Amino acid sequence: MKAYSTDLRERVAAACHAGDRSIPQVAAHFSVxxxxxxxxxxxxxxxxTVAALPHAGGPVPLLxxxxxxxxxxxxAQQPDATLDELRAQLAASGGPAVGRTTVWQGLQKLDLRRKKRVSTPPSATPNG
Incomplete structure (x- = not known):
């Protein structure tokens, strides 16, 4: 959800400080x-200040x-390893113990694909 604009925040605060309306009336007037x-x-x-706080940036990446x-x-050592095998290899090599989703996201950040080879044999029909 996006933060309310600073202009709206300042108008709401000014309306509250004017003293002629209660807080529920100000909220109803500005639809907040x-x-x-x-x-x-x-x-x-x-x-x-009435300015919104900056975005916190989200959680720290596990990898x-x-x-x-x-x-x-x-x-590179085992190109066709499954995500579970990669998890085990990563933990065995001194890396963090993470889940399958984290390994998948790490592979995406490295721009590596999980599937390394075609699962069906090539066609015997020559191209051309």
């Missing part, structure tokens, strides 16, 4: 929740650069 108005006023009291390098070495 009462809890948003309360949190906005609390932020203004504590920090002095850092060194672990991805180990994963690439495991794939």
């Amino acid at each position: 929740s009462v809890s948003f108005v309360n949190k906005l006023l609390r932020r203004q009291r504590t920090t002095g 850092d650069e060194a672990a991805r390098t180990q994963l690439a070495a495991c794939v």
